[in-house]
Amino acid sequence: MDKHALKVLEFNKVKEQLRKHISSKLTETFVDNLEPKTEMDYIRARQEEVSQAKQILVKEERPPFGGIYDIRDSLSKVEKDIVLYGEELLNILNTLVTGHRLSNYFANLDDEDNEYYRIINLASNIGSFKELERTIKGAIDERGEVKDDASVRLREIRKNIRRTSEGIRDQLNSIINSSRYRKYIQESVITIRDNRYVIPIKAEAQHQVPGIVHDQSASGQTLFIEPMPVVKLNNKLRQLSSQEEEEVYRILKELSLKVKERVDDIKDTVQILAILDFIFAKAKYSTEISGSEPLLNSDGEIKLIKARHPLITGDVVANDVQLGRDFNTLVITGPNTGGKTVTLKTVGLLILMSQSGLHIPALSGSSLAIYQQVYSDIGDEQSIEQNLSTFSSHMNNIIKIIEEVDDNSLVLLDELGAGTDPAEGAALAMSLLDYLHQKGAKTIATTHYSELKTYAYSNEGIENASVEFDVETLQPTYRLQMGLPGSSNAFQIASKLGLREDIIEGANNLLAKDNIELDNILKEIEQDRKEYNDKKEEAEQINQEVKRLKEEYEEKLKSLEEREEKELKEAYREANKIIKRAQDRANKIIDELKEKKRASDREIEEARSGLREERKGIKSQEGKLVEEARKNRGVPDLEVGDKVKIVSLSKKGEVLQLFPDKKQALVQAGIMKVNVDLRDLEEVKGKQQDKDDSNFAKVNYSKVKGNKARNISPKLDLRGMRALDAKMKVEKYLDDVMLTNLSQIEIVHGKGTGVLKDVVHEILDNYPSVQEYRFGKPQEGGFGVTIVNF
Template sequence: MQERTLEVLEYKKILERLAKEARSKLVKKQILNLLPLNDYDQISEELDNTAQMVGVISRFGNIDLFGLFDFTDMITYVRKNGVLEPYELLKVNDLLRVSYYLKDYGKDIEEPYIKDLFNRISTNDFIRNEIERSIISQDEIADNASRELRNIRRQKERKESDIKAKMNSYITNPRYDDALQDKVVSIRDGRYVIPVKTNKKSSIGGIIHDKSSSGNTIFVEPSAIVELNNQLKDLDLKEDDEIRRILDRLSRFVEEFDVEILENQKLISRIDFLAAKAKFAINNEYTRPKINADKIIRLNQARHPLLKGKVVPIDVIIGGDYKTLIITGPNTGGKTVSLKTVGLITLMAQTGLYIPAEENSLVNIFDDIFVDIGDTQSIEMSLSTFSASLTKIVDITNKASERSLVLLDEVGSGTDPVEGAALAISILDYLRKKDIMTFATTHYSELKYYAVETPGVMNASVEFDVNTLSPTYKLEIGTPGKSNAFEISKRLGLDEDILKNAYNLLGEDTKNVNKILEKIEEDRDELELKNQEIDKYKREIQKIKKELEEKSKEVDKKQAAIIREAEDKA
């Protein structure tokens, strides 16, 4: 898929929104690196799996995932007889905890693919219990991790108590009042010391371990407690050795469970990924697209997923008798948005995502999508709008195939209107003859005539309300856009003589076309009113039919009751 296409259609923004639904950083990163697929079977399977997860979450609620990390490097290390740190073992424990939770969550799932994911998750209560019993936090090992550790720590407590008692004898003795800087006990390099004035260091014999920044205080370990401190230090070393032995023991348990841990990581990542896609669909009220490889696009009430506020949906139909759609209409009327809507929805469907359209919308699978929709970068590089556009079109005509989708915005614009229109028609005809599905927007009237006269090409327009002088953003397939310049000028108060003169300057062909378009628009409005009336009658008929069915059921119930009563009497 063209990198520029993904950028212009803002595909990354869709991935960013999808990533917010994932619970783990691992899967968020995976989502942000997604690319659209072009294999029909693979996309179909991915949509099937997403649909199953939508069903699961709709019935059982969101999946509360936690404790998912990338264990690849950790397992590689532990397989080389490495010893894991407490924080790493806690990560393993989190994985085991979430595995246990998921096994419970999945016990009533019926969807086959999702059920299989949950069933394949492994649990290990022994390792989970051992880690929870041994590790309090990433900085603290529990006393009960081993009998030896508990004994060492008890000895340390007694030794520290002896040292503190000895140190207090210095602090509370009036003899040393003048020598002590403060009556407190400190620790330097793991050894208990007392703060002594620098000029009184000879008053208390011992080992100097540190000096204050001012130089007025030295920290002395009295000779009387040197041996006690040595014994305490020895116990510290024993404690460290025992902790390392405990961590090594737990690491070997993890090593024995290594394959299952990596498999759990893979399975839970998949669950998180599918859950993110399902929540993305449910929260935004998206629907599952139907896909095909027959060059047919049929979008019902499609909305651009990145537009904010109230978005006017559009219906898009292309394929079969025509594979080129030419959209005309006023500026800011929604022509470019229509192009981007088709392109972005196609990318979403090819990523295995639900789309912002009504049920039964049909999306074609393309090998590639080519776009020419603006290019501020080329303009900054001193290329004219026309040159920038033509550079991209040259690339499109060289690379696009019958399995491609081409989106052209204001094709042929930026140069002389007559030459631009002729060039636009030639480009579109070239793509038509290569059987490439193409959407194009234009202001050129010549392209409207081209669409009417050429098989395989269809007109479309974005609607404009002359009463409010604003676009409605509705896309009308089969009708070219009508110029509203005279009507708008009239409503804005332009002099009547100027308008008459301008009208007389129009060619007869243009006048006739405008009259035809006005008639088509009137007929369409009339047909729409009739359709609304028909829909109203249909709803009334359905209501009456439902009432009759309910009355029929009541009659059947009464009849059955009368028969039962008669049988009882008999």
């Protein structure tokens, strides 16, 4: 693709916006290398990937991308038999664990309609490294240090190091605290110099404390001496430290070799993780710019619907643009600062985005061609360094375009013919457009020459367009008007600003008759268009009034239906009372058993099992009530985006997707996305919505859940507990959480020996309602906290 076009259309700024959405440095390479392609099948595949990823973000829980590290350098090291540090092995472990979680996430997506097939097929190639993960996890801790239990020898060496260090400290403390040496001690502390334990002695008392001097303070008043009684112990400590280093190196070398055995598979998986992250970054960017997947064609046709420039923020005017079907050349006229250049850049940049596999900020249904080349000559490109005028610089660009252009090119020309004599500039501009038109290139050119308006009318395959200008406010509206050239507003603007009428009249008499007639025709067309738009707005207001009356009727109808459901709500209240009584009774039994010292784990589990069975029976009765109510209720006429109430849950939500064949809808209710029977939904409108809010406060399907939510903290602290007590505490806590609306909790187990962490993770691995769990981020408590999602 032409580098000059990529630069002036600011494609790099789009890449920088995209970069904000990646999760890993691994993916930066893909962003850096992103550029427009020209193969139709390749572009279509990339567009479909983004659309499928966007659907996943809308309908499903967010994929767990956190924890992907750039481990390419570490993999290159092991290929050269270089031993990795513990931190590098930890990064490899975390990346493989993230890959494992992503593999499970995509494998478990509900994709009966094959909506996500490209993403799922790609994710299916993520490798499995359970044995390697287990090996590294058993040897490396959360800080990247080798664990004591990595080998029997290392455990013994470190035990001896701790014992010897304690012995040295005991002896040094006895020296510091002895009456014999106390007066020679500069400060009662033990410190380390040259990896040996020493104490600070006053310089003048050097010979009073037998030992080896290892260092002195900056002032020279303090000497750091290793007393003779601890020299042998320090020597032993140094020897043990050397043994420790050798054993740690051996363990790291062994782990590095295990990584090397799977290095090719790991590289493939890392590549897939980066690609998936890149696809989902593009999907997030599409959401940010309200983008859509463009339809692609090889016919050179551009049809943009409500297109916006992605780099312009605020209230951006969206425009429709067409080219390549009935005409191959579009001439845009209008005032300066009226938006002609922005329109030109919008078309060019959206073409580049589309061919790079990015969604475009335009409505769905927009169609873009695949061009082999995009050429542009945009803006004031006067070159001081080359001593070239604006006109000369434009000509240099245009000459290059003329030499390379063909029928599969898009050419964007800004202020064509500007910078020289108007008559010559207009003639040259028409000749250039003739040449490009004959070559079959698709061309969009902006100009302020009146001659080009007539030229576009007079030649088949060439169309006029203009950016609208409001003479009353003397401001551009930035709206593009296809098929209509911009009229000359100079006299009207001058009159509005207060120029004498006799001067304006004199100028008007000097104009050629043809120019006056053309200008009058354009004004008449603009007036007709304005009247049409006014009538269109009036019709839309009438339509809104009709909608309001319809909603008022539906609201009254809904109030009648609510009366019929009054008895059903009374049944829900009774069911809630039964559930609360059963829960209170079960909790009381479990608490009594726990208070009895003779209560066994089996007894407590039997009580908890009884609670679950009773809960199932209540739920069954409740389900019969709900199903009976559904049979008596009709199917509402809903659309995507409608506000609804889930009757059986007394929860409000919004319809995300309809499945008429299954008689179901996907509803966003708070943080949940649920598939709901259409008969279980009511549409909520206007005052009815406020009324439902009030009713919801009075009648709640799940009072037990509400009470639990108030009593159950989203945080459980196990620090200081024994493993057995912690296990019982966690199991009961998880059961209680299931009766609340909590979707995420945190369990604080501390770092310590890791026993509590292992107990917690074993329970979570076997608890059916747990979707995933992870260690906390640094600000959440790091490796001393486990975050659980249900």
